[in-house]
Amino acid sequence: MKLGSPLTVILSDKAPNVWSISADATVFEAIQFMAEKNVGALPVVEGKRLIGIVSERDYTRKIILKGKSSRQTPVREIMSQQVITARPSETAEECMRTMTEKHIRHLPIVENGELTGMISIGDIVKFVISAQNATIEQLEQYIGGGYSA
Numbered sequence: 001m002k003l004g005s006p007l008t009v010i011l012s013d014k015a016p017n018v019w020s021i022s023a024d025a026t027v028f029e030a031i032q033f034m035a036e037k038n039v040g041a042l043p044v045v046e047g048k049r050l051i052g053i054v055s056e057r058d059y060t061r062k063i064i065l066k067g068k069s070s071r072q073t074p075v076r077e078i079m080s081q082q083v084i085t086a087r088p089s090e091t092a093e094e095c096m097r098t099m100t101e102k103h104i105r106h107l108p109i110v111e112n113g114e115l116t117g118m119i120s121i122g123d124i125v126k127f128v129i130s131a132q133n134a135t136i137e138q139l140e141q142y143i144g145g146g147y148s149a
Contacts, residue, residue: 007095007109008088010127011117018118020045023052023076027063030054030075040120041106044079048114052079055106085110086119092131096124 020043021030030042034056041055054075062078063070085108086095095107099121109117 004091004093005127005131006089006091007086007117007119010092010119010123011088011109013127014117014123018043018115020115021054021075022046023074023079025075026071027054027059027068027073027075027078028070031056031059031070039118041118043083043108043115043118044075045115050083050085050108050110050115052076052081053083053106053108054079083108087111088116092124092127095119096128099124 019033019037019039021033023044023046034040034042041053043050044052044054052075058078058080059070062068063073084098084102084104086098088109088111099105099107105121107119108115109119
């Protein structure tokens with residue numbers, strides 16, 4: 001397990017479900033669904049095609065602060081349409097760099113135009129910690145003489 005591993009390694013450890021929402025759903029439904037699934041953002045899809053992303057941050061900045069009604073506002077009015085995505089073949093290191101540079105916490109994974117997964121900054125941190133622990137164990141075995149070359 002290395003930072004240069006493809007995202008497929010991280011995705012294989014996650015539940016196979018990719019939670020998403022329709023652009024026609026209300027913001028209230030989106031926030032309720034995020035709370036139910038314990039996620040901070042949802043890809044907005046038409047069929048399997050990604051058309052946007054809506055986050056708790058969108059809710060606070062575009063509904064609460066503007067005094068709009070979450071029960072009457074459709075997701076399409078507040079979703080981010082310029083979505084930064086990654087491919088399953090990209091590495092954890094590349095995604096970490098992208099997320100840091102773009103100040104995003106959620107990265108939809110798209111392959112052949114279809115949404116195939118979602119990576120959060122928490123997923124990346126968990127993976128980095130696991131990779132570091134694996135490296136430490138290998139070094140300890142090597143130093144202790146239990147490592148075979």
